[in-house]
Amino acid sequence: MRGLFAAGGYEVFGGHVNMQEDKIKMKKIKVATLTGPLLDYWVAKANEMAHVFIEGGACWQMQHGDTKCPYSPSTDWSQGGPIIERERISIHWDSYLGIWKSYADTSDPIKRIASGKTPLIAAMRLYVLSKFGEEVDEI
DSSP states (O other), X not given: OOOXXXXXXXXXXXXXXXXXXOOOOOOEEEGGGOOHHHHXXXXXXXXXXXXXXXXXXXXXXXETTTEEEEOOTTTOHHHHHHHHHHHTOEEEEETTTTEEEEEOOOSOGGGSEEEXXXXXXXXXXXXXXXXXXXXXXXX
């Protein structure tokens, strides 16, 4: 007699194991709403930085094996400024809407404008948008 046992995405039929395709859907978050450590985390990922994590309400990068360094380009000009310069991001104040807007010189209309309550937030959102599109995985 053939037995069936199903658990954790596996089916066992008479001693043979068949894996079921896991259909895990990651929750998505709009880049236009990213702020704080979550925005900083995605900027780090766009920069292809390794060993980046969020802990205690801040974004960190492990450097030199065991040194935990804060990473906050959305609030620290010394970290966000070089990205703005390298990526040639333009920023200006929209007095009509009362927000900062950032622009990129790209042919893709979706990836060429972002906004935020500070110049760095607007620019870092645009940078993440240019690398990953309108949504990223919630972590």
